[in-house]
Amino acid sequence: MAVVSAGILLYRQEPQLEVYLAHMGGPFWARKDARAWSIPKGIIEEGEYPRDAALREFAEETGSPLPPIELTELGGFRYASGKTVIAFAGETDAVLPPVSSNTFETEWPPRSGRMQSFPEVDRADWFPIEVASEKLVAGQVAILAALQAALTDRAD
Numbered sequence: 001m002a003v004v005s006a007g008i009l010l011y012r013q014e015p016q017l018e019v020y021l022a023h024m025g026g027p028f029w030a031r032k033d034a035r036a037w038s039i040p041k042g043i044i045e046e047g048e049y050p051r052d053a054a055l056r057e058f059a060e061e062t063g064s065p066l067p068p069i070e071l072t073e074l075g076g077f078r079y080a081s082g083k084t085v086i087a088f089a090g091e092t093d094a095v096l097p098p099v100s101s102n103t104f105e106t107e108w109p110p111r112s113g114r115m116q117s118f119p120e121v122d123r124a125d126w127f128p129i130e131v132a133s134e135k136l137v138a139g140q141v142a143i144l145a146a147l148q149a150a151l152t153d154r155a156d
Helices: 050-062 129-135 138-155
Strands: 004-012 018-024 041-043 072-078 084-091 103-107 115-119 121-128
Touching: 004 050, 004 138, 018 129, 041 050, 050 084, 050 121, 072 138, 084 138, 115 121, 121 129, 129 138
Parallel strands: 004 084
Antiparallel strands: 004 018, 004 041, 018 121, 072 084, 103 115
């Protein structure tokens, strides 16, 4: 069965359209920047609604609950790998605290027999849309276009 995740793309529009992205944690991503960022997201658990999963994952990956804002579903976005992310967008001007992510364990260094703990997200920041399109993992770039389309529709 294909993996389905849900996540939240926060945005702000002053002075320009910017989005909030999370840099993936762990040793594989430590020295990467391009295509190493993601919207805060995670796997939808059995019986869980996508919106509820997105809210839970935002809190787990950033260490803080989402500020009280309205969320709009942007749709489902399928990666080349077959994974799908259901993305929600919300506008905020809230000052977000530093990231304090949950952790995962992996064998590091590889084949060493030593398990180490790493944060799922090691930092997060705001980026203009053009910069975000270069930082996001390839499977999520279409989410930015969907956000821009939704904002254009809302303005009309």
